[in-house]
Amino acid sequence: xxxxxxxxxxxxxxxxxxxxxxxxxxxxxxxxxxxxxxxxxxxxxxxxxxxxxxxxxxxxxxxxxxxxxxxxxxxxxxxxxxxxxxxxxxxxxxxxxxxx
Numbered sequence: 467x468x469x470x471x472x473x474x475x476x477x478x479x480x481x482x483x484x485x486x487x488x489x490x491x492x493x494x495x496x497x498x499x500x501x502x503x504x505x506x507x508x509x510x511x512x513x514x515x516x517x518x519x520x521x522x523x524x525x526x527x528x529x530x531x532x533x534x535x536x537x538x539x540x541x542x543x544x545x546x547x548x549x550x551x552x553x554x555x556x557x558x559x560x561x562x563x564x565x566x
Contacts, residue, residue, distance in 0.1 A: 474520045497522065
């Protein structure tokens with residue numbers, strides 16, 4: 467846990483440095499950036515920012531897998547939706563090979 471917190475602190479510091487050097491800020495604003503800005507304004511502490519990023523990193527794979535599972539079940543239960551999705555993929559991708 468201590469190693470993970472240390473790694474998060476390093477990543478947040480790297481993000482903070484990147485934000486300080488970019489020319490167009492709007493292209494680099496994401497959730498972590500918003501947390502850093504909130505800390506800069508005094509709305510959050512460094513510990514708050516670290517904890518939010520850590521929880522986001524830990525929780526995301528679990529919630530993502532559950533969401534994908536239910537999405538796939540719903541698609542399987544609605545074949546017309548699946549057909550529409552496949553047509554859209556073919557329209558966008560053409561003859562290109564699909565990749566993960």
